[in-house]
Amino acid sequence: MSRAAIVTREISPALLIAEVKSPEFGAISVFAGTVRETNDGRSVSAIDYSAYTLMAEAELERILAETAEEFGVSAIVVEHRVGPLALGDVSVAIVAAHAHRAPALDATRFVIEEIKKRVPIWKREHYADGSREWVDPTQATGVAR
Amino acid sequence: MSTVTVQLFASYAETLGGTTLEIPLAAGSTVGDLVLSIRSLPGAYALPESLRVAVNRKFASLDQVVDSRDEVALIPPVAGG
Numbered sequence: 001m002s003r004a005a006i007v008t009r010e011i012s013p014a015l016l017i018a019e020v021k022s023p024e025f026g027a028i029s030v031f032a033g034t035v036r037e038t039n040d041g042r043s044v045s046a047i048d049y050s051a052y053t054l055m056a057e058a059e060l061e062r063i064l065a066e067t068a069e070e071f072g073v074s075a076i077v078v079e080h081r082v083g084p085l086a087l088g089d090v091s092v093a094i095v096a097a098h099a100h101r102a103p104a105l106d107a108t109r110f111v112i113e114e115i116k117k118r119v120p121i122w123k124r125e126h127y128a129d130g131s132r133e134w135v136d137p138t139q140a141t142g143v144a145r
Numbered sequence: 146m147s148t149v150t151v152q153l154f155a156s157y158a159e160t161l162g163g164t165t166l167e168i169p170l171a172a173g174s175t176v177g178d179l180v181l182s183i184r185s186l187p188g189a190y191a192l193p194e195s196l197r198v199a200v201n202r203k204f205a206s207l208d209q210v211v212d213s214r215d216e217v218a219l220i221p222p223v224a225g226g
Contacts, residue, residue, distance in 0.1 A: 121225030
């Protein structure tokens with residue numbers, strides 16, 4: 001089974017694990033992205049995420065189809081949250097299950113990297129000084145992304 | 146001549162002052178033609194040099210033909226994750 005969704009509620013990685021869990025698998029890989037307190041040296045106080053939801057879900061489905069083809073991982077769920085998020089909140093979670101660990105780990109890595117390149121989701125960061133800005137990774141000055 | 150509705154999101158909605166654009170296009174026009182029309186709008190100077198367009202919820206190439214029945218969107222640099 002695979003499932004992709006844009007959600008407006010809290011993401012529970014534990015529920016996603018329960019969704020893919022099966023005795024046929026020996027590995028479940030979990031990636032959770034969370035809201036960090038700094039970006040490019042600025043102090044972040046909160047983030048608003050927004051999406052072109054219908055396309056974002058379609059693009060996530062295409063990424064999951066590619067993941068099945070590339071890594072043989074078809075038990076995988078991904079949720080991305082939109083709306084106002086606080087520091088430490090889970091913004092995205094990817095949970096992949098496979099008989100063996102390597103494909104499960106590779107699948108979660110592949111999905112998050114593709115999300116960052118092609119899923120129409122945007123974030124506006126609120127900074128400690130009261131200002132706010134849309135994040136444009138193509139203009140970022142930071143080294144590690 | 147038909148009119149294509151273009152959805153705008155995030156920074157582009159702010160730059161262009163709304164969540165949709167109505168762009169008149171001649172029959173047989175392409176995504177490239179649409180981009181040229183958008184670039185002639187007031188405020189469009191603030192858009193980046195490279196624009197990504199989605200047609201029917203998929204990224205489209207500049208030579209793809211568009212008409213009024215298509216769901217068209219201008220996609221700002223994505224920042225999910």
